[in-house]
Amino acid sequence: MARLDRLYGWFDTRLDLEEAQTFLGKAFPAEDSYLLGEIAAFCFLLLILTGLFLGFFFEPSISEVEYEGSVAQYQGEEMPEAFVSVLNITYDVPFGMLIRRMHHWAAHLFVASIGLHMLRVFFTGAYRNPREINWVVGSGLAGLTMFAAYTGYALPFDEFASTAAGIGYNVAISVPIIGDALGQIVFGGDFPSTATIPRLYFLHVLVLPLAIAGLLGLHLLILIRQKHTEAPREADVEGREPVDREDDSVVVGLPMVPNQAAVSAVVFFLTLATLSLLAGFLPVHNIAEYGPSDPASTPSLVMPDWFLMWGYGFLKLTPSWMSFDVLGIHLSSEFIGGLVLPGLVFAAVVAWPFVDYESEPTHFGADPLERPSQTAVGVAGVVFIMLASIAGMDVIVADVLDTSTAVLRPYLTLLVIAGPIAAGAATYAVLGGFDDDTGSDEPAVGDGDADGDGSAGDGEAVTEDDDGDAISSAADRSEGRR
Secondary structure, eight states, X not given: OHHHHHHXXXXXXXXXXXXXXXXXXXXXXXXXXXXXXXXXXXXHHHHHHXXXXXXXXXXXXXXXXXXXXXXXXXXXXXXXXXXXXXXXXXXXXXXXXXXXXXXXXXXXXXXXXXXXXXXXXHHTTTTSTTOHHHHHHHHHHHHHHHHHHHHHHTTTOBHHHHHHHHHHHHHHHTSTTTXXXXXXXXXXXXXXXXXXXXXXXXXXXXXXXXXXXXXXXXXXXXXXXXXXXXXXXXXXXXXXXXXXXXXXXXXXXXXXXXXXXXXXXXHHHHHHHHHHHHHHHSOOOOHHHHOBOOTTOOOSOOOOOGGGHHHHHHHHHSOGGGOEEETTEEEOHHHIIIIIHHHHHHHHHHHHHHHSOOSSOOOBEEOGGGOHHHHHHHHHHHHHHHHHHHXXXXXXXXXHTTSOHHHHHHHHHHHHHHHHHHHHHHHHHHTTGGGXXXXXXXXXXXXXXXXXXXXXXXXXXXXXXXXXXXXXXXXXXXXXXX
C-alpha cells in the first residue's frame, strides 16, 4: 500500500488528482430527455469507428477497373473504382455489409438525436440567457452533420449518388461571384471530374469530422462552465444542505461518477444494440440495383435522405422565373431555392435566442404549455419543415394522387406557406394566447437544458459550489451549486 500511496502522490502532485475527483462529482439533472445529447455523442463515436473500418477498403477514385467480385451481373465489367470498392465491402469483405449498414443508420440516428435535442431545448426555452452561445454552437453542429451526411452518400459513385452529387454541384456553382471557385474547392471542378470523389472523401473523413468533433468539444466545455438547467422541482430538496425548490444557484441531480457514468454506459450499449438491430434487419442503399454512374442516364426517382428533404423541397418549389439580375449579379432559382431559403431557415434558428431574449440568467427551463407565442412558433417551424419535405417528394405524391408534378406544385407551395401559419395560430389559440389580456408570455418554471447531457436515476448526493467543487450531501439526488 505504501508504494501505491507514493505512486498516487507522485501523480497527484503533477496532475492535481484531488481536483479531478472534485470534477467527477459534477451533478447531472435526473431527466431522461437529457440523454438525447449522449445518444448523439455515442452515434458520432460509432460513426468514427465504423468509418475507420470502411476506410480500409474504400477506394476514392473514379478510374475504371475490372470487377471480379461476387455480383454476377457485373463480372468482368469496367467500372469506377469507388463503385467497385463499395460492392466489395458489401458482398465480399467479412462483416462489410453489417458495418456499412451500421455506419448508415448511425448517421441517421446522429442527425435525428441532434434534431430532437434541439426541439427539446427550444420548447423548454433552455436556449435563454446565458446559454445563447451553446444554442448557436448546436445549430452549427446540426448544419455540419447534414453536410457530412451528404458527402458520405455521394461516395459510392453509383447512378443515384452521382445524380445527387450533380444536384449539389449545380447549387454550388449557382452562388453569385464565388460559385465557380466553390465548385472547384468542393467538387474538384466540372462535375464529374477525376477530383470529385477524392475531394468529397477528404471532406467526409477528415475536414468535417474534425469540425464536428471541435464543436462537440466546445459544446461540452460551455456546458461545464455554465452547468445544466433543470426541470421544475416539486418540493424543497431535503438533506445535509437543504435546497429550496426555487433556488436557481444549485443543480440537483446525479453525480458524474459512479451514477451518471453507469447510466451513460447503459445508454451507449442500448444505442449500439439499436444500430445493430437496424443493420441486421433493414437494408440500406442498394448500389448493385442502381449500377455505376452513367452520365447518359438519370434514375427515375432521385431524392435525398429525410433530413435533407426539406431543402430539396425548396429547390423543387422555387419557380424558374425567380432567376434575375441585381446590379449585374445573376441570382438563379437554384441559388435561391438551394441556398438562400435553407440559409434563412438556419439564420432564423440561430437568431431565435436573441429574439426570445431574457435579460437575467435563467436556470430553470420553461413549460411549453405556459409559453403560447414561443410554442406556436416552434410548432409552425416543425410543420413548415415537414411540408417542405413533402414538397421534396412531389413525384411520389403526384403518383399517389394520379396527377402531374406541374399541377401539384402550386398547391404544395400554398400549403408550405399557409400550413405553418394555420398550425401556429391553432397552437396559440389552444394554449390561450388570444385570451392573454396582458400580452405577456412570461415563462413558467419548466424543464430544459442547453446541452442535452443528463439522465434519470438515484445516487449518492453531491453539491457543487460556485466553482464547481463537490461537497457531500445526504439527499437522494446530487446538487450542484452554480
